[in-house]
Amino acid sequence: KEAWNTMVKGYGKMKCDVKCIELFRKMHILGIETDSASLASVISSCSHIGAVLLGKSLHCYVVKTSFDLTTSVVNSLIDLYGKMGDLTVAWRIFSEADKNNVVTWNAMIASYVHCEQSNKAFAMFDRMISEKNFKPSSITLVTVLMAF
Structure with missing residues (x-):
């Protein structure tokens, strides 16, 4: 699990947004647990490439699973909705x-x-x-x- 999360964060940090998202999807399909830093990286990647629907889906995932809303996840969500122009949600x-x-x-x-x-x-x-x-x-x- 740690290796997968590290790779997701690495792709996010290097702005390899598509790879970051693809790896996260693979983790989800395989049932590999994600951590908050990985989730923040994927949300940021969605923001960078304009993957609005996926970004909103990740936000729903956070809410439905009562995922730990760390500051990095909050910051990524604010950035995502701000770039989408949805200031009410941000x-x-x-x-x-x-x-x-x-x-x-x-x-x-x-x-x-x-x-x-x-x-x-x-x-x-x-x-x-x-x-x-x-x-x-x-x-x-x-x-x-x-x-x-």
Whole structure:
């Protein structure tokens, strides 16, 4: 199981998105258990190649199986729905998450930027630093600059 999950994560990290998805499907068919990092990698791969239906199916899988919603899975789902333009679902995932970190905030801000909702991106950034006391990363700053 560990070798399969490592391969899925490796393909995802190397942006070999189709291979990442294919290997994950094979794991599922063979009944090999996946871990949260592998699931996050596959969701990210769906986001990269625009595999909307598969991404939504994976989200359903997460909900139906009560899969552990780690921060990396949450971040991947926010990114997926943000790139699809479904800010309602992206926001719901963000607001229902137990532990949001800087990457989670970046994913939500980037979703607003991607959908050309600069005011909401700026409001999120302001809330991130004023209410939640998160220190913005360089990625946060670049993402906010893209909103201009």
